Amino acid sequence: MYGLSVRWSLADAPSGTLERLSEYVEAESHAKFSGLPGLHFKTWRARAGEWFEGTYVFVSDEARAQFQADFETRAADAPATAMTGAAPRIEPFEVVAVASGPDGFRSAARFEG
Template sequence: MTTPTLKGLTVRWSLTQAPAGAAQALRDYVAETSHSRFTGMAGLRFKTWRMREGEWFEGTYVFASDQARDDFEREFRAGADEAPGSKLVGSGPVLIEPWEVVAVAEGWDGFAASPRG
């Protein structure tokens, strides 16, 4: 039996040379714009925004199919240097990496979907 797999994509920016205030600007951008852009997006299972302030900021995407991930990745790569994250940190992504999700376990407390929750 073949188990369907989910397809992931990581896009990471370095914050080591980012301007002062970049971390808060990224938090605000996610809360005010990006979260709603990706909520309900066709082909996307979920997206998580992660950050280590002063080190890196990333978007972690999980797609329902190879095609959905490949289409998104192709479009993103074409405009990566002009993406909102790139503009806020002052440089393009240092990593764009596709990967496979082996499994996801949802804990008792479930997912919190709010960017300010």
């Protein structure tokens, strides 16, 4: 499996940016990526006042490369770029392994019905 990390700095972002990003993920981004062909999963991670990140894991390096190439052409116009005022750092990586614990894997509770 092959991944991509897309990280925006929150260091100089306006107050309330992380809350606005979280609302955007809940209202739009989660649904958009739930149906992305070639994507195993995406996680949204953050450290308040430090960074906001999308971490993607794809079924193949080709799927990762295609998504990355497309995203790089529109990164300057991405909602997170507009909200943070910062360009993202984009880094591909290889997934060595994924372990799923006995409690399984689920989305945040607010996304479940």
